[in-house]
Amino acid sequence: MVKKPSVIGAIAALFVGISFGFNSNIVKMANVNGVETINIILYQLVIGLLYFIIRYLVSKPTYENFTSDIFKNPFNYIAGITTALTGVCYYSSIKLTNPSIASLGLFQ
Incomplete structure (x- = not known):
């Protein structure tokens, strides 16, 4: 039996x-328009928390104590x-140096 390689990791x-x-x-663009760095980080945190809460509610864990293992690791x-x-x-350096969009694209 031959296993097919999973492409899910590569796509992710x-x-x-x-x-x-x-x-x-x-x-x-947020820094140019006056949004503070801490607000950007908080928005990112909230979006991440929503993602993981929805993922936790939708998926079925394979182990019974899966949640406690996450917090103990x-x-x-x-x-x-x-x-x-x-x-x-990274966000503070963007705010302090004020790079162009082109240089940010090259940095990525």
């Missing part, structure tokens, strides 16, 4: 890359903190 990585590229331009906290700090540094 492509989608995340594209959305990150669009996100940089949105952050640039220290690597989830490390990943969350480093991702948030990356966002803060």
